[in-house]
Amino acid sequence: MKAIVYTKYGPPDVLQLREVEKPIPKENEILVKVKATTVTVADIRSRSFTVPKAFWLPARITLGFRGPKKQILGMELAGVVESVGKDVKRFKEGDQVFAASLSDFGAYAEYKCLPEDGPLSIKPSTITHAEAAAIPIGARTALFFLRKANIQNGQKVLVYGASGSVGSYAVQIAKYFGAHVTGVCSTTNLDLVKSLGADKVIDYTEEDFSTTDETYDVIFEAVNKSSFSACLKVLKKGGTYINITEPLPSPQMLWTTLTSGKKLVLSRNAPETSETLDFLKELVETGKVKVVIDRYYEFDEIVEAHQYVEKGHKRGNVVIHVEKERS
Ligand SMILES: NC(=O)c1ccc[n+]([C@@H]2O[C@H](COP(=O)([O-])OP(=O)(O)OC[C@H]3O[C@@H](n4cnc5c(N)ncnc54)[C@H](OP(=O)(O)O)[C@@H]3O)[C@@H](O)[C@H]2O)c1
Numbered sequence: 001m002k003a004i005v006y007t008k009y010g011p012p013d014v015l016q017l018r019e020v021e022k023p024i025p026k027e028n029e030i031l032v033k034v035k036a037t038t039v040t041v042a043d044i045r046s047r048s049f050t051v052p053k054a055f056w057l058p059a060r061i062t063l064g065f066r067g068p069k070k071q072i073l074g075m076e077l078a079g080v081v082e083s084v085g086k087d088v089k090r091f092k093e094g095d096q097v098f099a100a101s102l103s104d105f106g107a108y109a110e111y112k113c114l115p116e117d118g119p120l121s122i123k124p125s126t127i128t129h130a131e132a133a134a135i136p137i138g139a140r141t142a143l144f145f146l147r148k149a150n151i152q153n154g155q156k157v158l159v160y161g162a163s164g165s166v167g168s169y170a171v172q173i174a175k176y177f178g179a180h181v182t183g184v185c186s187t188t189n190l191d192l193v194k195s196l197g198a199d200k201v202i203d204y205t206e207e208d209f210s211t212t213d214e215t216y217d218v219i220f221e222a223v224n225k226s227s228f229s230a231c232l233k234v235l236k237k238g239g240t241y242i243n244i245t246e247p248l249p250s251p252q253m254l255w256t257t258l259t260s261g262k263k264l265v266l267s268r269n270a271p272e273t274s275e276t277l278d279f280l281k282e283l284v285e286t287g288k289v290k291v292v293i294d295r296y297y298e299f300d301e302i303v304e305a306h307q308y309v310e311k312g313h314k315r316g317n318v319v320i321h322v323e324k325e326r327s
Pocket residue numbers: 040041042137138141160161162163164165166167184185186187188189204222223224225244245267268269270312313314315316317
C-alpha cells in the first residue's frame with residue numbers, strides 16, 4: 001500500500017510517499033481503507049519534534065530517540081471497513097467509520113488497523129469522509145474540556161482562538177450546551193466565527209478582550225496566545241480557565257487556584273474511547289455542529305499541506321484526500 005513515511009525529524013519535506021506493507025488486523029481490530037486524513041498541529045510537532053524544553057526527554061522516549069519510532073504520521077481518519085478480526089463485534093465489512101489514532105498514528109496510509117474499542121465510530125451519514133476525518137481530534141478536545149469545566153446553560157463563555165480547529169468546535173459545542181459565546185479571532189475570521197453561532201465576536205487586532213466590562217464563567221484558551229493575567233481579569237469568581245495547550249500550571253496559576261476561587265483545567269489527553277465520537281456524530285447529523293474545512297490536499301501534496309498548517313493560521317481544519325477520488 002502507499003503511505004507517507006518519515007524516517008527523521010525535520011521540515012515538511014522529510015515526509016515521503018512510499019510503498020509499504022499492508023497491515024493485517026489482529027483479532028480485536030478492524031482494517032480500514034482510509035479515504036481521508038488531516039494535518040493537525042500534533043502532526044506538525046511530531047514531524048518536526050517541536051516540544052517545550054521540559055518535555056524533551058519524555059517526548060523523545062515516546063516518539064523515538066534517534067528518529068521516529070512510528071514512521072507513518074496521521075492522527076485522524078475516515079474510511080470504509082475492509083475486514084474485521086474474529087473477536088470484533090461493533091463493526092462489519094463495509095461500515096463507514098471515523099477515528100482518532102493519537103497514540104499509534106498511522107493515518108497517512110491507504111490502510112490502517114484500529115482496535116474496535118478505541119476512539120472509533122460510525123461516520124455521520126450527512127457528511128463526506130473528508131469532513132468526518134476532521135472531527136476526532138478538534139471536536140473531541142473541545143467537548144472533553146467543556147465537560148471538564150462543567151459547562152451550564154446560560155453561562156458566558158469566551159473562546160480565545162475561535163477560528164482554529166478546536167476553537168471552531170468549542171464555539172459550536174458551547175452554544176449546544178446553551179452558553180452565551182464570545183469568540184476572539186482576527187478580522188478575516190469574524191464572519192466565520194459568527195456563522196458558527198457565536199453571540200459576539202472580538203477582533204483581537206482591534207480590541208483587547210480583557211479591557212471590556214464583560215466577565216465570563218468559562219474562558220477556553222484554544223491557541224495559547226493570550227496571557228493568563230488578561231484572562232484572570234475577566235474570569236468571574238468561581239469561573240473556570242481552560243488551557244488545552246499548557247499541561248503544567250505556572251506558579252501564578254497555582255497561586256490563583258489556592259487564593260481566588262477560580263478553577264483551572266489544563267491540557268491532558270481525552271480518553272481513548274468511542275463515547276465522545278458517538279455523541280459528536282449525533283451533533284453533526286442533527287446540524288448542531290458543522291465541520292470547518294480550510295483546504296483540501298491530495299495525498300501526494302502532503303508536504304505542501306504541512307507547510308501551510310505550520311504557519312499557524314488555518315481556519316478550522318486541513319484535510320488530505322488519501323483516495324484520489326474526492327470522498
Ligand atoms: N490537549 C489536547 O488534547 C489538544 C488537542 C488538540 C489540540 N491541542 C492544542 O491546541 C492548540 C490549537 O490546536 P488547533 O488545531 O485548534 O490549532 P489551529 O487550528 O492550528 O489554530 C489556528 C488558528 O489560530 C488562530 N490564531 C493564531 N494566532 C492567534 C492569536 N494571537 N489570537 C487568536 N487566534 C489566533 C488563527 O487565526 P488567525 O491567524 O486569523 O488569528 C487560526 O485560525 C494547539 O496548541 C494544539 O497542540 C491540544
